[in-house]
Amino acid sequence: MSIDLVGYIHVRLREEIDRCGLSLAAASRAAGESSPQRLKEVVSGRQKCPADLVAKLVVIGVDAQYVLVGERAQIAKPPLTPDEEMLLEAYRALDVADRKRMLAGLISG
Incomplete structure (x- = not known):
């Protein structure tokens, strides 16, 4: 060391x-x-x-x-479920304005 x-x-x-x-x-x-x-x-x-x-x-x-x-531990994340993968793919396909609207809707409930 x-x-x-x-x-x-x-x-x-x-x-x-x-x-x-x-x-x-x-x-x-x-x-x-x-x-x-x-x-x-x-x-x-x-x-x-x-x-x-x-x-x-x-x-x-x-x-x-x-x-x-001096190096952060890498914590393994569980794999995404099929529903989560579908949501993520759809989100990534949105333009910036639609992403902002979607996030605002999720945050405000």
Whole structure:
């Protein structure tokens, strides 16, 4: 692993916690930490990031792969059903104005 990847783990961890919309205190509680101090030390770069902490933060939506290696995890999406494929094909065949009208109708109910 590149030293650059390791050197920025704390930065990516902070990004992920922010992306999840949590404070350090809330993230610490979700990870089962008794105090937010360890997490504060890690995201400030004063302490190395322990693997167990990253693993515990996955429950709040932290992308562990991104934190550790800087690449987002690719989550497999289920295949489209035949109805969904038909809708998507029809939508793609519309011009921009019709797409906007269709989306407006869907959003407004």
